[in-house]
Amino acid sequence: MKVLSTLLSLRSARATLMVVAAFGACGLTLPANATRIKEVAAIQGVRSNQLTGYGLVVGLDGTGDQTTQMPYTKQALANYLEQMGISLPATGNAAQLQLKNVAAVIITGELPAFAQPGQSIDINVSSMGNAKSLKGGTLVATPLRGADGEIYALAQGNVVIAGAGAAAGGSKVQVNHLSAGRVPRGAQVERAVPSPINEGNSITLGLNQTDFQTADKVVRAINQRMGAGTAMALDGRTVQVNAPADPGSRVRMIAEIQEMPIETSKPAAKVVINARTGSIVLNQAVTLGPCAIAHGNLSITISTTPVISQPAPFSQGQTVVAQKSDIQVKQEAGKVINMPNSPQLTDVVRALNSLGATPQDLLAILQAIKAAGAMDAELEVI
Structure with missing residues (x-):
C-alpha cells in the first residue's frame, strides 16, 4: 500500500508539472508590467456628450434667491406659471412676485454612449444666483440640451445636498457646500445619439497618449491574435482595425481586443x-x-x-x-x-x-x- 500511494503521489506531481509547463508554453502568464489595450486606448466614436439646462429649484426653506437682485428668477417663474395656464394679476408683471423659496439653477449632466430613451442618468444642480442653500429643494421639469441645441433629456427630482448650515444672531456655521447638489438618476433620456461604431469596414482605436511605441505594440498584439494585416497604425495615436460587418461579431471582436495584454513602455520623463x-x-x-x-x-x-x-493745553489744536x-x-x-x-x-x-x-x-x-x-x-x- 505504501508503494502504491508513493506511485500515485509521483504521478500527481508529474501531472501538475505538465500543466504548469503547458500554461507557460501557451503564454498565459502575464508579465508584471503588462496592461490591457482598453486601459491605453479607446474606440473612436464611443464617447459621452455633455448636457446642460436652466431651471428652478422650489420648496426651499426661505433660502432662495433674493428677487430684488435676481430678476431672471422672477422672470423664469412667471414664464413657468404662464405655461401652466396661470396668469399673474394685472398685466402679469413678474415684479409682483416676492420669492423666498425659489432659486435659479444650472443643470449639467453627461449623456453616456449608447444611452437609449427611457434610461436614467445622474445630474448636477448648481445655484447661479445668491441662494443661501438648495437643501430640501426640488428641481422642476427642465429640458437638457446638447451642443447642437436639441433636447436629449428631461431632468426633475429632489436635490441631495451633502452639507448643513445654521445662522442666528449674526453668527453662521456651515459644513461643506450648500449651493450645489446632485440628483441621482434625476434625468430621463429622451433621444439617443447615433453612434458610428457599426459604420464602415473598420474601427479606429485612439490611444490616450501619443506614443509610437505603444501604437506598435497594440498592432502587434492584435495581428498576433487575429491574423496579419488585421490592424495597422496610422500614426502615433491612431490604430485602424478591420472589423466584420455583422454588429454582433463586431462587438465580440471589440471585447476581445480590449482584453488583449500588452507590455507597457517606460513613460517620458x-x-x-x-x-x-x-x-x-x-x-x-x-x-x-x-x-x-x-x-x-x-x-x-x-x-x-x-x-x-x-496738542498743548489751551492751544486750540487738534489731536x-x-x-x-x-x-x-x-x-x-x-x-x-x-x-x-x-x-x-x-x-x-x-x-x-x-x-x-x-x-x-x-x-x-x-x-x-x-x-x-x-x-x-x-x-x-x-
Whole structure:
C-alpha cells in the first residue's frame, strides 16, 4: 500500500508539472508590467456628450434667491406659471412676485454612449444666483440640451445636498457646500445619439497618449491574435482595425481586443508643476545630472505703529493720529550645494530634499535646473 500511494503521489506531481509547463508554453502568464489595450486606448466614436439646462429649484426653506437682485428668477417663474395656464394679476408683471423659496439653477449632466430613451442618468444642480442653500429643494421639469441645441433629456427630482448650515444672531456655521447638489438618476433620456461604431469596414482605436511605441505594440498584439494585416497604425495615436460587418461579431471582436495584454513602455520623463498650490509631481523617468545650486531666502518685514500727536493745553489744536511704518529686509546667505548625478527617482527626491527649500522655491529651482540642461525631463505647468 505504501508503494502504491508513493506511485500515485509521483504521478500527481508529474501531472501538475505538465500543466504548469503547458500554461507557460501557451503564454498565459502575464508579465508584471503588462496592461490591457482598453486601459491605453479607446474606440473612436464611443464617447459621452455633455448636457446642460436652466431651471428652478422650489420648496426651499426661505433660502432662495433674493428677487430684488435676481430678476431672471422672477422672470423664469412667471414664464413657468404662464405655461401652466396661470396668469399673474394685472398685466402679469413678474415684479409682483416676492420669492423666498425659489432659486435659479444650472443643470449639467453627461449623456453616456449608447444611452437609449427611457434610461436614467445622474445630474448636477448648481445655484447661479445668491441662494443661501438648495437643501430640501426640488428641481422642476427642465429640458437638457446638447451642443447642437436639441433636447436629449428631461431632468426633475429632489436635490441631495451633502452639507448643513445654521445662522442666528449674526453668527453662521456651515459644513461643506450648500449651493450645489446632485440628483441621482434625476434625468430621463429622451433621444439617443447615433453612434458610428457599426459604420464602415473598420474601427479606429485612439490611444490616450501619443506614443509610437505603444501604437506598435497594440498592432502587434492584435495581428498576433487575429491574423496579419488585421490592424495597422496610422500614426502615433491612431490604430485602424478591420472589423466584420455583422454588429454582433463586431462587438465580440471589440471585447476581445480590449482584453488583449500588452507590455507597457517606460513613460517620458515629465515634471508637473502646479503654480497655484505649489504642488510638484515627478514620474519615475526623471533623472538629474550633476550641477551646483545656490539657494537663499529673502524676507521683508513691515511693521506699522500708530503715533498720536497731542496738542498743548489751551492751544486750540487738534489731536492727530498718524502711522509710522518700519520696513526691514533680511536676506540669508546662500550656500552652493553640489547636486550629484541622480539616475533614479529616489535619488532625485533625496537630492531635492537636501536643498531644504519650500515647494514654492522648488518651482523656480526646477525651472533653473531644466534651463541649465541638468534635468532630462519635460516641465509642464498647470
